[in-house]
Amino acid sequence: MTTRQPPSPSLIDVARAAGVSTATAGRALGGYGQVRAGTRERVLTAAAELGYRTNGLARSMITGSTQTIGVVVTDVANPFFAIALRGITDVVQPAGFEVLLANTAGALVAEQRALTVMSEKRVDGVIVAAAQPAEGAHLEHAIELGVPIVLLDRQVTGAADADSITIDNEHAAAEAVTHLLELGHRRIGVVTEAGEQLPALLAADDRPGGAFPSAMRLRGYLGALGAAGLEVDEHLIGSARYDRDSAYDATTRLLDLDDPPTAVLCTDNVLATGAFRAAQDRGLRMPEQLSLIGFDDEPWTTLVRPELTIVEQPTYELGTRAGQQLLDRITGGRERRTNHVQLRAKLVVRGSTGPV
Amino acid sequence: MTTRQPPSPSLIDVARAAGVSTATAGRALGGYGQVRAGTRERVLTAAAELGYRTNGLARSMITGSTQTIGVVVTDVANPFFAIALRGITDVVQPAGFEVLLANTAGALVAEQRALTVMSEKRVDGVIVAAAQPAEGAHLEHAIELGVPIVLLDRQVTGAADADSITIDNEHAAAEAVTHLLELGHRRIGVVTEAGEQLPALLAADDRPGGAFPSAMRLRGYLGALGAAGLEVDEHLIGSARYDRDSAYDATTRLLDLDDPPTAVLCTDNVLATGAFRAAQDRGLRMPEQLSLIGFDDEPWTTLVRPELTIVEQPTYELGTRAGQQLLDRITGGRERRTNHVQLRAKLVVRGSTGPV
DNA sequence: CTGAAAGCGCTTACAG
DNA sequence: CTGAAAGCGCTTACAG
Numbered sequence: 001m002t003t004r005q006p007p008s009p010s011l012i013d014v015a016r017a018a019g020v021s022t023a024t025a026g027r028a029l030g031g032y033g034q035v036r037a038g039t040r041e042r043v044l045t046a047a048a049e050l051g052y053r054t055n056g057l058a059r060s061m062i063t064g065s066t067q068t069i070g071v072v073v074t075d076v077a078n079p080f081f082a083i084a085l086r087g088i089t090d091v092v093q094p095a096g097f098e099v100l101l102a103n104t105a106g107a108l109v110a111e112q113r114a115l116t117v118m119s120e121k122r123v124d125g126v127i128v129a130a131a132q133p134a135e136g137a138h139l140e141h142a143i144e145l146g147v148p149i150v151l152l153d154r155q156v157t158g159a160a161d162a163d164s165i166t167i168d169n170e171h172a173a174a175e176a177v178t179h180l181l182e183l184g185h186r187r188i189g190v191v192t193e194a195g196e197q198l199p200a201l202l203a204a205d206d207r208p209g210g211a212f213p214s215a216m217r218l219r220g221y222l223g224a225l226g227a228a229g230l231e232v233d234e235h236l237i238g239s240a241r242y243d244r245d246s247a248y249d250a251t252t253r254l255l256d257l258d259d260p261p262t263a264v265l266c267t268d269n270v271l272a273t274g275a276f277r278a279a280q281d282r283g284l285r286m287p288e289q290l291s292l293i294g295f296d297d298e299p300w301t302t303l304v305r306p307e308l309t310i311v312e313q314p315t316y317e318l319g320t321r322a323g324q325q326l327l328d329r330i331t332g333g334r335e336r337r338t339n340h341v342q343l344r345a346k347l348v349v350r351g352s353t354g355p356v
Numbered sequence: 357m358t359t360r361q362p363p364s365p366s367l368i369d370v371a372r373a374a375g376v377s378t379a380t381a382g383r384a385l386g387g388y389g390q391v392r393a394g395t396r397e398r399v400l401t402a403a404a405e406l407g408y409r410t411n412g413l414a415r416s417m418i419t420g421s422t423q424t425i426g427v428v429v430t431d432v433a434n435p436f437f438a439i440a441l442r443g444i445t446d447v448v449q450p451a452g453f454e455v456l457l458a459n460t461a462g463a464l465v466a467e468q469r470a471l472t473v474m475s476e477k478r479v480d481g482v483i484v485a486a487a488q489p490a491e492g493a494h495l496e497h498a499i500e501l502g503v504p505i506v507l508l509d510r511q512v513t514g515a516a517d518a519d520s521i522t523i524d525n526e527h528a529a530a531e532a533v534t535h536l537l538e539l540g541h542r543r544i545g546v547v548t549e550a551g552e553q554l555p556a557l558l559a560a561d562d563r564p565g566g567a568f569p570s571a572m573r574l575r576g577y578l579g580a581l582g583a584a585g586l587e588v589d590e591h592l593i594g595s596a597r598y599d600r601d602s603a604y605d606a607t608t609r610l611l612d613l614d615d616p617p618t619a620v621l622c623t624d625n626v627l628a629t630g631a632f633r634a635a636q637d638r639g640l641r642m643p644e645q646l647s648l649i650g651f652d653d654e655p656w657t658t659l660v661r662p663e664l665t666i667v668e669q670p671t672y673e674l675g676t677r678a679g680q681q682l683l684d685r686i687t688g689g690r691e692r693r694t695n696h697v698q699l700r701a702k703l704v705v706r707g708s709t710g711p712v
Numbered sequence: 713c714t715g716a717a718a719g720c721g722c723t724t725a726c727a728g
Numbered sequence: 729c730t731g732a733a734a735g736c737g738c739t740t741a742c743a744g
Contacts, residue, residue, distance in 0.1 A: 008501065008502070010722080012721080021731045021732075022722080023724085023731060023732080026722065026723060033723090033724090033730095035730085036729055036730085053472070053501065054476050055476070055720085055722065056473075056476040056478060056722095057413045057416050057422070057720090057721080057722085058417055058721035058722035058723085059723075061414055063736095066477075076442050077435075077441070085432050085433070085457075086433035086459060089457065089459040093458065093466075098456055098458065098477070099457045099458070100424070101441075101445065101454075101457045103442060103446070117412075117454060118454075121413070121424075122412065276659060277659060299629050299654075300654070300655060300659050303629060303632060303633060303636075305636075305661070367737060368737080377715045378738080379716080380713085380715070382740095383713095386739080389713090389740090390714090410737090410738080413736090413737080414720085414738035417738075418737090418740075419739070420720090
C-alpha cells in the first residue's frame with residue numbers, strides 16, 4: 001500500500017476544523033494556558049480526525065528546549081558503555097527527555113563534530129565519555145555556548161566547567177593490589193594499556209586532571225606497591241593494546257620472566273580475557289601457581305574455573321547518576337557550582353586469588 | 357567561570373556584521389545557492405567572530421529533513437543490541453545522520469510513546485526492534501504518516517509496509533540440531549524462552565508473520581527433529597525465563613529426567629550461561645556425557661573448557677544493513693517495494709559437542 | 713551574484 | 729477563556 005503521503009496537517013488546519021484560533025488550538029493541544037473544557041474537546045476531536053501531530057521543531061524553536069540530551073561515547077558496543085547508556089536512558093526517558101547518541105570510536109575529530117552537531121540541534125545538555133582526556137577545548141566551548149556537560153567515566157583537562165561522574169579507579173586498583181599483598185604476594189604484575197604513560201606517572205606526584213581510567217588504575221597499582229614499601233619493577237608492567245590477543249602476549253611475556261610474578265592484576269575486562277587464556281594455555285593452576293584479578297563483573301568471570309576475583313564497577317549506577325546530574329544541571333541552570341562525583345568500585349574475592 | 361550566557365547570535369546578526377542580507381549570509385554559511393567568494397569570506401569571518409552556530413531546528417523546519425534517524429530497542433545493555441547499534445551508527449553517522457535512541461525495556465507502551473515522540477521530532481526514519489512482534493498497528497500508523505521504518509531482528513504482524521532485516525533463526529537452530537543428529541544424538545533437549553508458544557508452533561504449519569527470534573528457533577528445532585523422523589518429546593523442551601538462573605533450573609530439570617538428553621541446544625546466549633553452569637555443577641564431562649550448543653560468539657565461549665560450540669549471528673552486520681536499508685528508503689522514497697532481508701547465521705563447532 | 717519578502721508551524725505576550 | 733498579531737531563525741522562490 002503506497003499511498004502518496006498527504007502533507008501533515010498543521011495547527012492551522014486543526015484550528016479551522018474546530019472553529020477556533022490557532023492560539024486556542026495550541027493551548028488545548030499543548031496543555032498550557034487556559035481552555036474551556038468544551039473547547040478543548042472540540043479541538044482534540046478535530047486533531048484526532050485530522051491525524052494531527054505536533055511539530056516538535058516549531059515548538060522547540062519557541063520554547064527554547066528540545067527535551068533531548070546528547071550522549072557521546074567511544075564505543076557503544078563495549079559492555080561498559082552499553083550498560084551505562086542503559087542507566088542514562090532509564091533515568092532520562094521517564095523525565096521526558098530523549099537521547100541523541102553519537103559514537104566516536106575514540107577519534108577526537110568525531111567527538112568535536114558530534115558536539116557541534118548536537119549543539120546545532122539544540123540539545124539541552126550532553127553527557128560525554130571523552131576520547132582524549134587531555135583535550136577539553138571543544139567541551140569548554142560548548143559550555144560557553146550554553147550547553148551543560150557531564151563528563152562520564154573520565155575527567156578532562158581544559159573543561160573546568162563540566163560536571164563529572166567517575167569511578168575512583170586509583171583506589172580500586174590499589175585495593176586489588178592490597179588484597180594480593182595481604183595474601184603474601186610480593187612479585188605482582190599488571191597488564192595495562194597505559195604502559196606508555198608509566199614514566200609520567202612515576203614522575204608526577206600531583207593528581208592528574210584528565211586521564212584515562214587505565215592510567216588511574218596503573219597509578220593505583222604503583223601507589224599500593226609504594227605504600228607497602230616495595231620497589232616498582234618495570235619488568236612486571238605488561239603493556240598491551242586494548243584487545244585480547246595483545247593482553248595474551250603481554251601476559252605471556254610476564255610469565256616468561258626469569259623471576260615471574262606470582263600474581264597479576266588486569267586493569268580491564270577485555271585484558272582479563274587474554275590474561276586468563278594465557279594462564280590457562282600455559283597450564284598454570286590458579287590460584288596455586290598464579291593469582292589473577294580482573295575488572296568488571298562480566299558473565300564469564302563466574303563460568304570459568306576457578307571463578308575470577310574481580311573489581312566490580314557500579315557501571316549502571318554511573319549511567320543513572322550521570323543522567324540525574326545532567327537533568328539537575330538543565331533544571332538548576334548554570335549558577336550551580338560544578339559537581340564532581342566519584343563512585344567506589346568493589347573488590348569481589350573469588351577463586352582465582354590465593355596465598356602465594 | 358559562570359558568565360551569564362549571551363543569547364546565541366542569529367543569521368540576522370551575522371548578516372548585519374557582514375553587511376549583506378540574511379539570504380546571502382544563509383547561502384554562504386549553509387553551502388547552498390551561489391555566493392561570490394569574497395562575500396562568502398566576509399560572512400564566514402563575521403560568523404566566526406560572533407561565534408555563530410546554525411539553528412538546526414529552524415533549518416529542519418524549512419528543509420523538511422532533520423538528518424536524524426530513530427533507533428528503538430528493547431535493551432541497549434544487551435550485547436546483541438549494543439553491537440547492532442554500533443553497526444547502525446557506523447553506517448549512518450558518516451552519511452551525515454544522527455541517532456535518536458529509545459530503550460523500551462520490552463514494554464509496548466514505551467515503544468508506542470517512543471514512536472510518537474520521534475515522529476513529532478520529525479526524524480527521517482526509524483529502526484525498531486519490536487517489543488511485541490504481534491503488535492504492529494502503531495508502526496503502520498507511523499509509516500502512513502510518512503516515517504519509513506526498518507524492522508530489526510524480528511518481523512511484526514500488522515506492519516506490512518515496513519522493511520525488515522532479520523536472521524534466519526529457524527534455519528540456524530535447525531542446523532545446530534542437524535549437527536547433533538549427525539553426531540548420533542537422538543535425545544536432544546532445548547532450553548528456550550518460547551516454551552509457552554509450543555502448542556501454537558506444533559499446530560501451525562504455515563510460517564508465522566511476526567515472531568520472537570526465540571520462537572523461530574524453537575520452530576527450527578522442531579522442524580529438524582521432524583525431518584529426521586523423530587517424535588518430539590515435550591519433556592525435552594526446557595522452558596526458561598530470560599535469565600541465567602531460570603536457564604540453570606530448566607537445564608537441571610532436563611538432566612534429572614529418567615531418560616535425560618545426551619545433547620542440549622540453548623536458543624540464546626544468556627540461557628547458555630545458565631545451562632553451561634548447570635552441566636558444570638553436576639560434574640558432567642563435555643562432550644562425553646553431554647553435548648552443548650549455545651548462541652552468539654561471546655568472549656566467554658572460548659574461555660570455558662571445553663570451548664562452546666555455538667551458532668554465530670552476524671550481529672554487527674545486522675546493524676550496518678539496517679542502517680543502509682533505512683538510508684536507502686529515506687533517499688529512495690516510499691515508492692520502492694518493501695524489502696525483507698534475511699541473514700544467515702553460522703554454526704561454529706568447538707569442543708562442547710561430540711559423538712554420543 | 714544579491715536582496716526583499718514570504719513562509720515553515722508553532723508559542724507568547726497583550727488585549728479584550 | 730479567547731483571539732489577532734508578533735516572532736522564533738532559518739530557506740526558498742522571485743526579481744533584479
